[in-house]
Amino acid sequence: MATQTRTAPTSASHVLPTCHQPEESKSELDWADLVTLDLSQIDAPGGKQKLAKQLDDAVHRVGFFYITNFGLTQEQIDRQFAIAKNLFSLSEEEKLRYRADLEHGNYSGYRPLGSIEVFPGLRDNIEMYNVFKFIPELSRTHPEVIRQHREEIESFQRHIAQDTVQKLLTLIAIVLELPEGALTKGHRYDDVSHCHLRYMLYHARSAEVNAKFQDVYTKGHTDFGSLTLLFRQSIAALQILAPDGAWKWVKPYPGSITVNIADVLQFWSNGYLKSSVHRVVAPPPDQAHLDRLGLLYFLRPAHDLDLKTLDSPLLRRLGLKGDDHSAREGVKAGDWVRARVKGNWDTAKDRNAKGGAREEEEVVGGVKVIKYYD
Ligand SMILES: O=C(O)CCC(=O)C(=O)O
Ligand SMILES: [Fe+2]
Numbered sequence: 001m002a003t004q005t006r007t008a009p010t011s012a013s014h015v016l017p018t019c020h021q022p023e024e025s026k027s028e029l030d031w032a033d034l035v036t037l038d039l040s041q042i043d044a045p046g047g048k049q050k051l052a053k054q055l056d057d058a059v060h061r062v063g064f065f066y067i068t069n070f071g072l073t074q075e076q077i078d079r080q081f082a083i084a085k086n087l088f089s090l091s092e093e094e095k096l097r098y099r100a101d102l103e104h105g106n107y108s109g110y111r112p113l114g115s116i117e118v119f120p121g122l123r124d125n126i127e128m129y130n131v132f133k134f135i136p137e138l139s140r141t142h143p144e145v146i147r148q149h150r151e152e153i154e155s156f157q158r159h160i161a162q163d164t165v166q167k168l169l170t171l172i173a174i175v176l177e178l179p180e181g182a183l184t185k186g187h188r189y190d191d192v193s194h195c196h197l198r199y200m201l202y203h204a205r206s207a208e209v210n211a212k213f214q215d216v217y218t219k220g221h222t223d224f225g226s227l228t229l230l231f232r233q234s235i236a237a238l239q240i241l242a243p244d245g246a247w248k249w250v251k252p253y254p255g256s257i258t259v260n261i262a263d264v265l266q267f268w269s270n271g272y273l274k275s276s277v278h279r280v281v282a283p284p285p286d287q288a289h290l291d292r293l294g295l296l297y298f299l300r301p302a303h304d305l306d307l308k309t310l311d312s313p314l315l316r317r318l319g320l321k322g323d324d325h326s327a328r329e330g331v332k333a334g335d336w337v338r339a340r341v342k343g344n345w346d347t348a349k350d351r352n353a354k355g356g357a358r359e360e361e362e363v364v365g366g367v368k369v370i371k372y373y374d
Pocket of ligand 2: 222223278
């Protein structure tokens with residue numbers, strides 16, 4: 001069921017099970033064709049321009065891409081998976097002591113198994129634990145395994161936030177023909193925003209139960225923030241809604257991070273950057289029995305930024321930037337993210353009462369969004 005483990009010989013108080021990557025699926029799947037950016041090229045002469053060129057179609061038409069050479073080793077990543085494994089093996093009673101205040105749109109902490117109704121009467125198979133940035137404004141208590149590995153978790157977060165993400169935002173700014181620092185300034189580690197590292201555990205289900213769920217683990221959705229970075233176990237499960245309208249599998253390549261554009265970048269670019277619909281489904285038959293761990297970094301903009309379209313030469317040329325009188329103009333990013341988290345939490349019931357819908361429009365924080373996809 002679970003991934004293989006053995007105990008690493010470390011000091012008594014820091015013992016973590018070693019988390020090995022499972023064998024890749026041998027199933028023939030319809031994989032999405034995504035570009036890979038080699039981030040080690042960014043400081044080479046002309047490197048930024050070359051990478052931005054490579055990124056242009058990916059962020060505009062697809063919304064997903066891979067990055068390699070991002071400065072974290074597989075061992076560092078596997079340590080995070082091991083922390084996740086250890087965390088989820090705690091008793092339910094212990095985990096519930098750290099439950100997130102979901103009802104108020106705050107995701108910091110634990111979200112218990114079965115929190116969301118996927119279809120009427122059918123609840124999700126996911127546990128998650130969100131570790132927000134370690135800044136005073138966001139401090140909270142955590143279980144012992146997080147407290148013990150706090151330094152390691154913080155330096156992992158900081159590397160993503162202060163290095164990887166800054167490079168990506170620089171490249172995206174170049175795509176939009178903005179000054180290179182235009183997007184990085186609302187995304188500093190010390191800015192108050194709900195950026196977090198997320199540990200997830202998808203519990204494997206039997207073929208019979210999967211059939212009831214039409215093989216869906218998480219319905220199609222877009223992410224709320226700026227960017228999402230996914231460190232993946234070698235288990236196929238993530239799918240994107242490709243530009244041709246078909247669901248395609250996203251292959252988990254060792255040594256890569258899968259990155260997707262999220263809603264706020266789509267707003268700032270008035271739709272030029274694509275916040276892609278994606279979902280999680282039961283793995284193919286040779287991996288369907290595996291519990292699947294998730295390790296994700298959700299980048300969110302500083303709370304006090306607004307959502308109006310950025311003034312970029314590209315957007316002007318394409319007619320995507322006029323005087324912005326849209327409903328987004330007065331909306332703060334922090335309010336938007338909170339409203340989406342809260343909305344996600346308490347509208348699943350209403351949606352199911354209406355019989356479900358492939359697409360549903362809803363006004364969140366003053367902004368109209370399409371929210372649900374089967
Ligand atoms: O587990 C995955 O591969 C994706 C999860 C996801 O889309 C999310 O948590 O927003
Ligand atoms: Fe997502």
